[in-house]
Amino acid sequence: MKVAILSGSVYGTAEEVARHAAGLLNAAGFEAWHNPRATLADVQAFAPEAFLAVTSTTGMGELPDNLQPLYSSIRDQLPAAWRGLPGAVIGLGDASYGDTFCGGGEQMRELFGELGVREVLPMLRLDASESVTPEADAEPWLAELVTALRG
Numbered sequence: 001m002k003v004a005i006l007s008g009s010v011y012g013t014a015e016e017v018a019r020h021a022a023g024l025l026n027a028a029g030f031e032a033w034h035n036p037r038a039t040l041a042d043v044q045a046f047a048p049e050a051f052l053a054v055t056s057t058t059g060m061g062e063l064p065d066n067l068q069p070l071y072s073s074i075r076d077q078l079p080a081a082w083r084g085l086p087g088a089v090i091g092l093g094d095a096s097y098g099d100t101f102c103g104g105g106e107q108m109r110e111l112f113g114e115l116g117v118r119e120v121l122p123m124l125r126l127d128a129s130e131s132v133t134p135e136a137d138a139e140p141w142l143a144e145l146v147t148a149l150r151g
């Protein structure tokens with residue numbers, strides 16, 4: 001199964017988590033693809049069969065600048081071929097931001113909803129105020145994702 005990993009990151013943490021996820025998914029027998037500067041055409045050329053979004057949050061609950069263009073073009077076009085595909089989101093944030101905690105991840109969940117991508121696992125929220133080991137923290141959730149995508 002081909003899994004497109006869409007990542008948004010300001011300082012590189014989410015990008016590291018995305019890279020780690022790609023390694024684990026590939027080790028589990030999936031074909032994971034991750035390009036932090038992917039365009040809509042790049043994603044469509046990969047012909048994904050599942051999605052994983054990994055994004056941090058900046059500003060007041062906003063998506064990082066490197067994910068904004070892809071987010072906007074997906075939203076404008078809503079590719080019909082992606083309807084019904086399985087997907088899941090890892091949101092990175094900091095709970096001290098209160099209401100906007102993991103707002104970037106929430107935006108990707110909403111986008112998946114508009115696309116008709118099925119959320120197969122509740123969003124993982126990685127809180128920078130609680131932990132400095134986000135890649136390791138994501139591992140149990142990624143193991144659940146592997147099971148969900150196989151099922």
Ligand SMILES: Cc1cc2nc3c(=O)[nH]c(=O)nc-3n(C[C@H](O)[C@H](O)[C@H](O)COP(=O)(O)O)c2cc1C
Pocket residue numbers: 008009010011012013014015055056057058059060061062064092093094095097100101102103128
């Ligand atoms: C200027 C700035 C604004 C932020 N705004 C939010 C926010 O609104 N909500 C949130 O949950 N986290 C917020 N964060 C926390 C980051 O999302 C968090 O530290 C994350 O781990 C950074 O990941 P990155 O290195 O991939 O950008 C903000 C951080 C900075 C520096």
